[in-house]
Amino acid sequence: MRSGAIMAVGTLASRVTGFLRTAMLVAALGVGALADAYNTANTVPFIVYDLLLGGVLTAVVVPLIVRARERDPEYGARYEQRLFTLAVLGLAVITAIAVLLGPVFIGIYGxxxxxxxxxxxxxxxxxxxxxxxxxxVSAFSGAILNTRKRFAAPMWAPVLNNIVICLTAAVFLLVSTGKVTPETITTFEVALLAGGTIGGMALQTLALWPSLRGSGFRWRPRLDFRKGELGQMGRMAVWTLAYVVITQVGFAVTTRLANSAGVRGRAQHLGDVGYTPYFNAYQLFQLPYAIIGVSVITALLPRMSEHAAAGRMAEVRDDFSAGLRLCSVVILPAAGLMGVLASDITTVLFAHGQTSVANAQVIAQVLQMFAVALVPFAAYQLMLRVFYAMQDTRTPTFISVAVVATSITAALIVYNTLAPQHIIVGIAGGFALAQTVGALVGWAILRRRLGGMDGRRIAVTYLKLIIALWPLIGFGYAVHAVVEAGLGAGLLPGILALAVGSAGGGALYLVFAKLLRVPEVQTMVSTVSARLPGGRRG
Incomplete structure (x- = not known):
């Protein structure tokens, strides 16, 4: 919990500045054709990274490094050097190929x-x-730091990236005149957006090196892999890559359909209802999971890997149960607030510059649907890490087939049956259904593998949290309705409804959770209080 709290603070700073970055980009680029072109293109590097390295880092590299270091600290250090060298060389080649394949990626996702x-x-x-x-390089450096129990730097480094993008968007607003479109954008404006976007990521990477050096890591290029090392990594990586490919197929379909919905919507004068509103809603949806879910999961993965390596499956089960219950303390009320205050959230964040209140309401509709997905999404992601801790990358691949098939089927149905302005909302609903399928299938398999899932304790915690959630939902809805009836929609009413609704609803949730004696809430509050100025540490 202490490790998770450190990361949660860093992640909160990262996500808050990330929201500011998103809001600045929305103000500068709008949510129409220009924004769709920028956001679709800027998604490509992350897609390629996930396809070829992202899943391997989470599912393969961290458990392998932990086990190598347990076997022999000196051997573990040399193993790190070999993996890091291989990653740097591979990334250089992958980047060069991706530059050449730009038109292919846009053909797929555009x-x-x-x-x-x-x-x-x-x-x-x-x-x-x-x-x-x-x-x-940034992700690999973060993985090495996590295996050394140094969690803060990887969570804080993205703040620098976000600041650079915010400054870039601000300069873009200053130098541009009128509404900028793909037809009217200048060479300087393109260079400004590209330079700021790339420069922010480069700064994020460089910011990790002081922490790496402080942890004792010194990179000395070497490729002298021992017999069997690459084979072991390859056997695990094959299934991980298959998992990522399957999930990216689903992402490609939904992205392509969302972009096509945007083109249809503009052709029918229905407004901007394409990929960018969907993208922005997804960024908001991920905030609670990123703050607490990623923090808890990242702190638990090395420990679960150690327990699994020693065959202590009961302790792996306890780690999962504790992680899921702690995540739920924040995830459930966050989902409730998203559902009732979505329009206020999106108006405050996005209704500026070239983005109107009506554009923000489109994002709000998608966000409300995403709120339904938040709980099963967090549970499913934590279950995947349990499989990875057991060095099982095959089972998540098979589960992903069911998840992606559900998502694609739902997306195709809504695209062919709904009006353009409702398609991205329907795609978000399909995402929620798919995450629920993944969580149910993962639970059934892990229950057999771990000899149970501590289901009774988890169910009791969830029941109490759901009871405590209803006063929050009622209060938030009432505040939104009163403010909207009295002041209408806009920035100031949105700020008022958001501040009063979230603060009052959050307080009611904590009071009812305490009355219901939910121990995870007390653990969370005590840990956060201990890290505030003047708080007791114990």
Missing amino acids: GSMRGAQRDLAVLFARLFAVQIFFLG
């Missing part, structure tokens, strides 16, 4: 993009591909 919008998206995709190298 949907119905044509003309100037497609040309701009291809240019951005080629330029943004450089981020793959920095993203991979």
